[in-house]
Amino acid sequence: MTGSDETRPFRLVYVPGVMPDKWVRVWNERYPDVPLTLTQVPAAAAAERLLGGDADAGLVRLPVDRAVFSAIPLYTEQTVVVVPKDHLVTAVDEVSPEDLADDIVLHPLDDVLDWEALPGRPAFERPATTADAVELVAAGIGVLIVPLSLARLHHRKDLTHRPLTDAPESRVALAWPEEATTDQVEDFIGIVRGRTANSTRGRARPAAQDQPRRTEKQGARRKPTAAGQSGTGRRGSGSGNGGTAKGGSKRGRPRRRS
Incomplete structure (x- = not known):
């Protein structure tokens, strides 16, 4: 992710009735260095704000124009x-x-x-x-x-x-311009989908990059053990009597049980 993405606020619009608080809270905990600006807009104005570049993503009511927007349905309201x-x-x-x-x-x-x-x-x-x-x-x-x-x-x-039964229902979705799928948008997608910090894209990557280093350290700790096992094998092969004694002991136990 570029430095400009890390410093630029993530701009989220939402329509009346939608409560984005839980997702905003997770964002602030997970990405404290990236401010999230939250703006409520009329339902009919959300698409225009997104296409005009005034916001990066929006919590909107479906339908949206799928020719220009990507959308992830979140829930259906009663x-x-x-x-x-x-x-x-x-x-x-x-x-x-x-x-x-x-x-x-x-x-x-x-x-x-x-x-x-x-x-x-x-x-x-x-x-x-x-x-x-x-x-x-x-x-x-x-x-x-x-x-x-x-x-x-x-x-x-x-x-x-x-x-009210037998009535149309309203579906709420996360939507963004398909041609403007930024790393910040991917990060917010991860939040609304309930991904953990280590499984989301973007700023969660450094944690993933630390994993190979931990693996290398674990490999370094395993080397003495591997060497010890190899040394033990050499000692066993170099001492024929020792190997025979161990083998004889193992073979003698069944005869004693009989």
Whole structure:
């Protein structure tokens, strides 16, 4: 890895709802000499930031353009419906799209779910953001369907959520421009895949380079033993009586047992 890679920060973008804390913590422990800059961006803006060179990699929502991006799917989120606490669906453990037939289902412009047909009744206009839609739900104007992480991100005491069956789901992935796969990107891939420090690429290599030196030292320690074994063999071959005595002793034991 070049010196410039070691000093340049690793720039990671992430979309709302994604919690990168555990991976950032491992990075800081494993590569304390390389700062990691973390920036939250709207889901729709993540690809542009990556292609524009503003970030090295991103925790994004699929799909992405696989013609230009490499991506590693990480997990799939549960889809929930956000409702006021006094809504009828709070009486059940999970909700079906049919249960929302009489509800106004808000559809914000930054929705991350891929709907063929949104359940319920449409609102007169689409809220600009998920945060705006949550405010409308709190005002009793409708309900909102989002990935679980976004329901938690916009949690309010007067709202709750229930799992929604037969609904599209959101998948989160680590993505980066395919033509910009740097050693730092490889290092972060190793972290999200759970590799140990010795098995990751990049700055973990020095530890791997130490291994041959340890092996050489171990070989040096083994040499006296090998020589001793060779000397013992020579002493055995040089003393025919000694060899015969040992052999006679071994052959005599079975006769004594009989």
